[in-house]
Amino acid sequence: MGNMDSSRYKPYPAVDISARSWPDARITSAPAWCSIDLRDGNQALPVPMNVEEKLRMFELLVDTGFKQVEVGFPSASAVEFDFVRTLIEQDLIPEDVTIQVLTQAREHLIRKTFESIRGARKAIVHLYNSTSALQREVVFGKDRHEVKEIAIRGTELVRELAGQHQGGTVYFQYSPESFTGTELDYALDVCSAVMATWGASESNKVILNLPSTVEMSTPNIFADRIEWFCRNLPNRDAAIISVHTHNDRGTAVASAELAVMAGAERVEGALFGNGERCGNLDIITMALNLFTQGVDPELDFSNMAHIADVYTDVTRMPVHPRHPYAGELVFTAFSGSHQDAINKGMQAIEARAGSEWRVPYLPIDPMDVGCSYKAIVRINSQSGKGGIAYVMDKEFGCQVPRWMQPDLGKSVQDVVDNTGRELSPEEIYSVFESSYLKLTRPYALTKCQIRWEDEDPERNDEEATVISALVDTSQGGKEFTARGNGPVDAFVKGLREYVGLEFSVDEYAEHAIGHSADALAIAYVRIDTPDGRSACGSGIDSNISYASIKAVLSACNRL
Template identity: 30%
Template sequence: MKPKTIHIQDVTLRDGNQALKRPWTLNEKIEVFDLLVSLNVDGIEVGFPSSNESEFFTCQVLSKRAPKGKPIAALSRANEKEISVTWEAIQHADSPRMHIVYPVSDFSIKHVLKISEKEVLQKIKSSVSFARSIVGSNHQIQFSGEHFGDAIQNFEFTKLAFMTAIEAGANIINLPNTVERYRPMIFVNMVKEIRESIGDKAMISIHTHNDLGMATATSVESVYVGAEQIEVALNGLGERAGNTNLYETVIALHQNGESLNIQFDRIYPTAKRISELTGIPIGEKTPIIGEDIFSHRSGIHQDGVTKTMNQTKGAYRTFSPEFVGRFDKETISFTNQSGHKAIEFLLRQKGIEVSKEEIHHLFSVAKSISSKENNREITETELVELSRSILTYQ
């Protein structure tokens, strides 16, 4: 059921930007847009044009800047006036895409919209039909059923809502996990059922949030039940705990043999720049881009690392630093958790050859120093000085 082509649709400029404590300026958005183009994502959602005049102008500027053939989307609520404004903002793109969102879950219908299911279907039909009438037959319309992930209680109605959107002119059905509440396979099975329900009448897209920390897993697994597009964000930006992380998603798919259009060596420099633009630091343990992910301190790990360091597949490494545009390397550090191999490796890196007996002695001395001084790391420079001292006066 896996699709032949997987599309990576980025929503940083809309979903990511709207959640920032200080939303980006026009010039900053242009820079982010250009970073996305350099990454070669398959499509870009540039904003929410009907929300304010500044957003409208920005979406217009970015749409005109878009490369030929690159789908440029913008979000609109299911409102004819807003749909018209949205189309006015993005119509100058070579490949504009109208994106309409409306709630489909039982909870949202009863407690937020406070209307009947029949009225929901009428709203979907009228808004999508209107959008099709103004965008013409050659451009894409994406319909998002907001809170799809929470639509378990009224799932048969949800299927009907999506068929209504398709019949009215939508050719992409977006399935959002607007708030992550359940384990990934519950959502994935819902995606599978929608895929079987609509067949090949429309593309299936996934848009997951990371409230429980499982957005990437949910999105990646959805591909294997028929989702053709994944909506992602740079640095995992987005409301609350953020959206599906672009870097984690594309690396996970790549590691599983999927072919993507992404320029992988642009990942790390892009992540660093986005961190600068948002003021949100990258955690040292953050997958793909964290400072510490190529560091090894455990003795068992260090042994495997030294034996596989120059191989494509590392004993304790998923991918090479240079693959994602990093210039650092796998590093070995000495703490009281490290083994003899760390000392041998670090000294050899400095051109110092010592016997096994001497390494054993250095190991004991370094461990003792670390333990006595609050288990601190012993630096490479300290190990070199210790080795010279011990080898000279032993």
């Protein structure tokens, strides 16, 4: 068993609760949804969204039907603050949409947060502080009373500043962060104190957001915690119970679904589950789970391709090809028996026009999320590029970029059409090699040397990269030396001037293959010519600069 020692971990405690009601409950209507893409999702990105990208995401969320959107953490950075001000000052928030802003329970951050929402018609101020036993011990060094006082003082200030807000209404949300790591009786005590401090009533409700900041238990135990909390909360009618589940155990959707069955009325989550570590609840999955049970989710995912495109553009995160309802391969069957059953199911449902959706292996009509039936009946040809990219990544560590996948897919499909059978991973890689890596005609790189010559160190824009290369062509060897602001730029300029090739590099990507010290590098390019032609190329080398140069020449050969 290697070095894995399970004795270092302790089971999560069960909840002392009897006569549970949630196992017999059914979800018959959608909860209130709150998107956290622009805050929790954004803070987990390697490259956070800028204001323009956040505006694009906000527009997508509004178009999808979200009525509550957590738009940021305005006291955290200038970009966050400026984005909130942009939404308000440019009147970009529809009247039926409420923005939400997050703040820690610290005075200067709360005041900065209220400054950001000045003039907002409707805003939720989301106050939080960590209440977990572990963080009280190792992070804050504070006891239960001291941590509760932080929540109370923060609530007092939010109430004071909310009373001074002009031109609209401020609602209040409180999160005992790391609720899953907090003793239930203590979480109840803190939240009850917050409600009393706010002056919560049935007409002035507090949103109590109970987050599984780290998912620590099976979903049934989380549901037990929610039901226990709802049963024991004083003045229950004065609170809206919200959940915010993370996916550390891979069950964020199940936890949120069972929590709603246990009494939660509101759910926070992100598109495609974006968020810290393993991510947040995927609102798309939970909403469409309801949809497949005949419940209107009150969110519109009928153009999933557009949603995925905007998401990938602004987050720079991919959508996994097996992602529920949205991945490139979720309506694709490679098994012959699956394909046959789907085909017969589609024929049967066409004969039963207007009846309920019942097709083997397809829990949802692909048309409902904007997918064509063509992807079902022509599975191999329609979904080939996604499957090929998946094989290249998982089997060989080659992460073929999205813009190159159709080009590679055509090359593989030509072989599939000629052989009339499915190709093995090794055969797919062989097509990749012969189509891109082993091309030597009409151009072959015989010699190449890269050096750096900075004639003016004070300038940052100087073309300091020098390439000396010998390229064999059908007209003989062409030797040249060229300068550029990088190896690719210098090489392209040399090919233009000395070999007579006219093109520009339109797309470029690179990555290491493997993680060892001697890992190879692979580069991908797409070039365009003035007469409208384009071609993709790829190169592999131990040096990323030479891999890039090989990729450029590969694309030239494919022209």
